[in-house]
Amino acid sequence: MKLLAIEPQQYMHYYQARYQRAETYGHVVYVLNGTGTEDFWPAERYRLVGSKQIDDIIAEAKRWHAEEHFDGVITFAEFAVTAVAAVAEALGLPGIDVRAAIQSRNKYLMRQAYERGGAPIPxxxxxxxxxxxxxxxxxxxxxxxxxxxxxxxxxxxxxxxxxxxxxxxxxxxxxxxxxxxxxxxxxxxxxxxxxxxxxxxFLDGKEYLIEGVAWDDEVYLGSVVDRITAEGDNFDDDVHHAPTTLGEDDLAKVHRAVTLAAHAQGLRRSVMHAEVRFHNGEPHLLEIAARVGGGGLEDIAKLTADHDPIEATVDIGLGRKPRVRHFQPTGTHITAMCLISAAGIVEQVVVPDEVANSDKVFLLKITAKPGDKIKRPPEGNTIIGFLGTKGSSFEEAFDTMNDFASKIQVNFATPATSPSELLEHA
Structure with a gap:
């Protein structure tokens, strides 16, 4: 099968590994970027539109589709959800409708949809x-x-x-x-x-991240992960743990809330990344994105709940029901984190062999490349990559993760001492 992946504007090399993983299921991925770098993907399966305009992207997608006859259109990027919906509609291929995509992208329209559907929200x-x-x-x-x-x-x-x-x-x-x-x-x-x-x-309870699937009238919670970040005021330092500590009763509440929200949002056949937070003992929806979550959550889902969000994205893009089940943990303990650094222009990220070759590491992705601009709140929230470790207990996995993260070194070609200095290099 031929899959067309789209980014209106290439986001560094962040999604490249996911496109490569989609090909491991026996499909061929073609990438259409509105703007980006020339060497992002193999030349025979890569096109740059030279524009972020949706009409230009659709026109180029139609030309390429006439040549290659794509079987599906996919994205892993939040900012591409609406464009992919519009392209799929224009090509007559499976996809969520444009209105549902917009309600999945705009938090205000999302909140209004949740109100109409009776989903619990702040x-x-x-x-x-x-x-x-x-x-x-x-x-x-x-x-x-x-x-x-x-x-x-x-x-x-x-x-x-x-x-x-x-x-x-x-x-x-x-x-x-x-x-x-x-x-x-x-x-x-x-x-x-x-x-x-x-x-x-503000919702004062714990937060949970869900990789799920909406398929017709059913919603599946494929994976449920605890967010264990030591919370500040910027929400920029995600740390995760699985298996979830939620009990059966609370999981049932979460399932009901997410189902109401997904249907209110117009998601009938879609992958979902849902964020739920408790308040006064009840789950409330923060959001449901119509794409796979970031931060290595696809690897966490596979390892801890035998749910593969990348494969689900591919299957739904092809118009077929993915292999999915209601949440059932495997029992493997993991912790994972976004790797955060200071602001600046990256020269090199150094990962010691002790970390890179450890059998305790199940997730290690350095997404920052030399020359990339790292921005920190409030100017931005760019990360260096992801690190995930496993162990026989939460404590073992957590301690290993923090130890290994401290050994990853980021060298800057141009450190930024102020937001204005960093912006000069943007």
Whole structure:
């Protein structure tokens, strides 16, 4: 089978490994990037449109489809979900409809869909000005969450504790979303709904990450992972643990909540990355993305729950039901983390043999390449890569992960001492 993968704007080499993995299932992957580098994929299966405009991307996809007769269109990128839906529709291939894709991309439209469908969510308000944000925060009670409607990767997401802090963070977030499109690279020429800010009530319980599948009337929680981050105010340092500590009753609650939300969002045949957080003993939806989660969650799902989100993406792209089951842990203990560094221009990332060759490591991906720009909150949330370790217990896996992470060295060609200095190199 021939699969067409799309990125409106190439995001470094972040998704290359997933395209390669999709080919291990016996398919051939062709990559169409709106803009990007010439050497990203084998030349005979790679095209650059030279534009992020959705009409240009669709036109080139149609030309290529006439030659190759693709069997499906896929993406692993948050900012490509809407473009892929539009291309699949234009080519007459399986895919979620464009409206569902937009509701999966825009957090404000997503919240409205959840309300209509009766899915449990935090209180929220779309805020155009600081006074609106202050009013919402006063009503909900501090702390609150401030986030972009069209964000991803925790860019410009803040936990805000006071009116004074809201004034500071609101300005940072408002300035940030002005160039967020350049960072996340959605296709141009599509109406993705309001591009602004939300204030949400804070949910004070634990958070869980789910790799799932919606197939017709059923929703499957393929993998459930605990987020164990020592939380700050920027939500940029994800650390995960599996198997989940949730009991059967809470898992049933989560399944009901995610099912309501997925159907409200319009996801009938789709992979899903769902984020759920408890509050007063009940699960609330943070979001459902219509793509596979990042941070190595595909490897975690396979190892700890025998669920393969990459294979599910491929199967659904081809219009067939994936091999999926309701959540059933394998019993393997893992911890995994995003590798975070200081800001700067990367010269080299050095991984010692002790880490690279350890049988305790199940996940090691260095996504940052020489010359890449690393940005830190509030200007951005670029990571170096991912590290995951396994053990006979949570404690063993966690201690090994932290020890190995401390031994990975990042050398900078141009360290940034201030946000303005880093932006000069952008």
């Amino acid at each position: 209180s929220y308000r779309y805020v155009a000005e600081l006074r609106d944000a202050l009013s919402a925060a006063e009503e909900f009670g501090y702390p609150v969450i401030l986030k972009p409607t069209l964000g991803a990767g925790s860019y410009y997401v803040f936990k805000v504790h006071s009116p004074a802090e809201m004034a500071e963070r609101f300005g940072q977030a408002q300035d940030g979303i002005a160039h967020l499109g350049d960072l996340l690279a959605d296709a141009d020429g599509m109406d993705l709904g309001p591009n602004g800010l939300l204030v949400e009530s």
